[in-house]
Amino acid sequence: MILPMKLRWTPARVGDALHEIDTPALVLDLDRFEANLERLMRSSTVRGMRVRPHAKSHKCVEIARRQIAAGAVGICCQKVSEAEVFLAGGIEDILVSNEVIGKRKVTALASLAVRYPKARIGVCVDDAKQVRQLATACRALSAEVDVYIELDVGHGRAGVPDTAAVVDLAREVKLHRNLKLRGLQAYYGSAQHRRTVRERRQAITLAAGLAGAARDGLLAEGLTCDVVTGGGTGTFPYETGSGVYNEVQPGSYVLMDVDYGKNEFDPIAPAFEPALYILCSVMSARGDRVTLDAGLKAFSTDSGPAMPAFEGWQVRGVSDEHTILIRVGNEGPNLVLGDKPLLIPGHIDPTINLHDVIVVSRNDVVVDVWPIEARGAVF
Amino acid sequence: MILPMKLRWTPARVGDALHEIDTPALVLDLDRFEANLERLMRSSTVRGMRVRPHAKSHKCVEIARRQIAAGAVGICCQKVSEAEVFLAGGIEDILVSNEVIGKRKVTALASLAVRYPKARIGVCVDDAKQVRQLATACRALSAEVDVYIELDVGHGRAGVPDTAAVVDLAREVKLHRNLKLRGLQAYYGSAQHRRTVRERRQAITLAAGLAGAARDGLLAEGLTCDVVTGGGTGTFPYETGSGVYNEVQPGSYVLMDVDYGKNEFDPIAPAFEPALYILCSVMSARGDRVTLDAGLKAFSTDSGPAMPAFEGWQVRGVSDEHTILIRVGNEGPNLVLGDKPLLIPGHIDPTINLHDVIVVSRNDVVVDVWPIEARGAVF
Numbered sequence: 001m002i003l004p005m006k007l008r009w010t011p012a013r014v015g016d017a018l019h020e021i022d023t024p025a026l027v028l029d030l031d032r033f034e035a036n037l038e039r040l041m042r043s044s045t046v047r048g049m050r051v052r053p054h055a056k057s058h059k060c061v062e063i064a065r066r067q068i069a070a071g072a073v074g075i076c077c078q079k080v081s082e083a084e085v086f087l088a089g090g091i092e093d094i095l096v097s098n099e100v101i102g103k104r105k106v107t108a109l110a111s112l113a114v115r116y117p118k119a120r121i122g123v124c125v126d127d128a129k130q131v132r133q134l135a136t137a138c139r140a141l142s143a144e145v146d147v148y149i150e151l152d153v154g155h156g157r158a159g160v161p162d163t164a165a166v167v168d169l170a171r172e173v174k175l176h177r178n179l180k181l182r183g184l185q186a187y188y189g190s191a192q193h194r195r196t197v198r199e200r201r202q203a204i205t206l207a208a209g210l211a212g213a214a215r216d217g218l219l220a221e222g223l224t225c226d227v228v229t230g231g232g233t234g235t236f237p238y239e240t241g242s243g244v245y246n247e248v249q250p251g252s253y254v255l256m257d258v259d260y261g262k263n264e265f266d267p268i269a270p271a272f273e274p275a276l277y278i279l280c281s282v283m284s285a286r287g288d289r290v291t292l293d294a295g296l297k298a299f300s301t302d303s304g305p306a307m308p309a310f311e312g313w314q315v316r317g318v319s320d321e322h323t324i325l326i327r328v329g330n331e332g333p334n335l336v337l338g339d340k341p342l343l344i345p346g347h348i349d350p351t352i353n354l355h356d357v358i359v360v361s362r363n364d365v366v367v368d369v370w371p372i373e374a375r376g377a378v379f
Numbered sequence: 380m381i382l383p384m385k386l387r388w389t390p391a392r393v394g395d396a397l398h399e400i401d402t403p404a405l406v407l408d409l410d411r412f413e414a415n416l417e418r419l420m421r422s423s424t425v426r427g428m429r430v431r432p433h434a435k436s437h438k439c440v441e442i443a444r445r446q447i448a449a450g451a452v453g454i455c456c457q458k459v460s461e462a463e464v465f466l467a468g469g470i471e472d473i474l475v476s477n478e479v480i481g482k483r484k485v486t487a488l489a490s491l492a493v494r495y496p497k498a499r500i501g502v503c504v505d506d507a508k509q510v511r512q513l514a515t516a517c518r519a520l521s522a523e524v525d526v527y528i529e530l531d532v533g534h535g536r537a538g539v540p541d542t543a544a545v546v547d548l549a550r551e552v553k554l555h556r557n558l559k560l561r562g563l564q565a566y567y568g569s570a571q572h573r574r575t576v577r578e579r580r581q582a583i584t585l586a587a588g589l590a591g592a593a594r595d596g597l598l599a600e601g602l603t604c605d606v607v608t609g610g611g612t613g614t615f616p617y618e619t620g621s622g623v624y625n626e627v628q629p630g631s632y633v634l635m636d637v638d639y640g641k642n643e644f645d646p647i648a649p650a651f652e653p654a655l656y657i658l659c660s661v662m663s664a665r666g667d668r669v670t671l672d673a674g675l676k677a678f679s680t681d682s683g684p685a686m687p688a689f690e691g692w693q694v695r696g697v698s699d700e701h702t703i704l705i706r707v708g709n710e711g712p713n714l715v716l717g718d719k720p721l722l723i724p725g726h727i728d729p730t731i732n733l734h735d736v737i738v739v740s741r742n743d744v745v746v747d748v749w750p751i752e753a754r755g756a757v758f
Contacts, residue, residue, distance in 0.1 A: 127716055157670050157698070158663035297732045300679070301681045337508050349675070353733070378734075379390060379402070
């Protein structure tokens with residue numbers, strides 16, 4: 001189903017200086033990226049845990065490879081089409097941390113298991129209908145996939161409500177030979193950006209209580225629960241500390257964004273730094289107002305706009321292809337027509353998804369260009 | 380610089396029923412689309428005007444072709460890379476309704492003029508530095524492009540401030556043999572979504588006053604001003620009625636969105652209807668809450684989220700790949716797991732830009748799949 005993506009426009013070549021890169025372009029600071037990667041894996045807050053970074057944040061095979069080389073057990077994807085991209089890129093342990101419904105999607109998932117027999121592929125369920133559709137597709141293709149029961153630990157977005165429902169659904173999974181029950185998906189999405197440490201810790205204490213009860217319920221019934229997985233960049237230290245989870249799924253940590261930067265820092269956690277920027281050009285300038293050539297098609301604004309990576313300027317407005325900055329105070333650079341300032345994305349995941357490539361720089365020189373292979377993989 | 384795009388995942392085939400289309404997918408209602416197309420071209424509100432639809436809204440060559448077949452003189456693009464896509468698709472009259480700065484971009488634009496000698500290519504300027512860069516690139520390649528002086532008619536985003544500055548910059552343009560002065564870009568972006576007819580009309584009365592003075596200033600100095608262009612879906616009837624503009628640039632009219640639907644309707648204007656939807660699947664359901672498999676990567680939320688195209692349900696939250704709907708009242712469908720409801724995009728331009736294809740349907744049967752060739756063309 002997947003065909004090779006061809007790059008249409010290359011904003012940079014290896015050896016280019018930062019100011020030679022065409023704009024707007026995603027630019028990765030490789031030193032910072034590597035530091036974030038190391039900080040996570042060396043941190044006591046993942047000690048003893050399986051680390052399964054979420055690839056929905058970056059959608060880039062090269063980043064997934066580096067995460068695995070650094071010690072990750074595999075990756076999460078959010079979509080079957082995303083999983084297909086990463087399997088094609090050689091990643092062999094993928095959890096689709098999401099429910100899948102409909103004949104086309106379950107068939108696509110089952111066929112991935114057939115086409116990549118060495119790979120371990122998992123998926124979440126929260127309803128017997130999903131289980132039966134999946135089992136039918138897997139049986140038809142002689143495929144086998146791992147199944148995780150998703151438990152709603154607070155977000156109210158997906159997942160069964162309680163231990164009894166977990167056990168019921170696990171019994172349904174066990175009816176099907178081609179489905180292998182692995183454990184629980186217990187991810188608390190909306191807890192990731194609660195601003196105070198106290199709020200995030202409390203949310204995960206509650207989530208871990210529910211997940212622990214569900215795990216105990218499964219084990220008491222002789223049902224498998226090898227993995228309890230969840231946790232994002234905002235909360236993973238608390239999942240690790242809970243004694244219930246044995247796998248965490250941080251995604252944004254390796255690139256970061258303005259929104260995560262607003263979370264109160266917990267000194268027990270690694271101090272991740274922004275590693276991805278949007279390089280823009282000043283395409284119009286008039287006194288204390290400059291207009292950049294990057295707008296809603298170069299970064300998402302769902303968690304606020306991209307922000308200047310420098311002092312003295314503020315975002316006044318964003319439209320399809322423009323961001324207007326105005327001067328505030330005397331700090332920071334004097335921007336003039338043709339300058340190429342850097343913005344920090346407000347929210348990394350939907351921003352990455354707008355671009356075809358990441359320009360990789362070290363000491364302000366381009367050292368590589370990585371395709372974002374899973375860009376647009378919404379299916 | 381452009382390479383052929385290959386489709387990576389095809390959500391539908393001709394002949395599929397609506398419920399067979401993979402999700403999330405953009406689905407165009409061809410009857411409504413054709414009605415919008417006709418409504419504009421037949422309307423008295425564009426009588427005597429050159430109509431140059433803005434292709435940044437749809438980024439789709441097939442839609443541009445149909446707009447031209449219906450009587451449009453050409454299209455607008457917002458980016459050089461977008462222009463490249465449409466030129467490659469056979470569109471031969473393109474105005475880049477935006478400023479271009481930097482050697483790579485001006486060279487790319489000039490090289491398009493060389494590669495497509497039959498095409499008419501225009502671009503906007505608001506600074507002598509842009510003019511000189513452009514002239515240098517055109518001279519080096521023996522290329523010729525049309526130049527429009529952008530006048531700031533109220534948005535404060537780009538454009539020179541007044542008639543004197545227009546005349547000064549036009550004189551600079553006239554110094555360069557490879558640049559052909561065509562007239563004025565006088566687009567009032569932020570007026571498009573002022574909610575009342577009165578506000579929009581007032582804004583364009585003001586804009587037309589400024590544009591008319593600038594045009595008269597040019598003509599008085601013996602400088603060319605053949606075209607005064609501007610106007611979007613929210614205001615074009617007023618540009619037409621101004622006696623100053625002779626070209627309008629509506630883009631969203633042919634697809635529409637929730638945001639334009641909130642504008643007070645002016646009975647003199649054509650009544651455009653939503654023609655593009657996001658088809659989703661209910662991937663999780665729990666009582667009066669259903670979760671759809673479309674989120675921030677399937678539609679933009681800068682002007683509010685996509686909204687149900689049906690009664691009785693409201694958006695509670697949107698995350699990367701999910702939208703949560705909750706029941707409000709007893710109207711509308713009973714949504715269950717696996718159902719495929721339609722959403723109307725909040726803002727069409729950045730939503731289109733997230734997808735690789737538009738699934739085209741008539742009477743709920745797929746009749747075509749159109750690639751969105753300029754998706755991601757931000758350069």
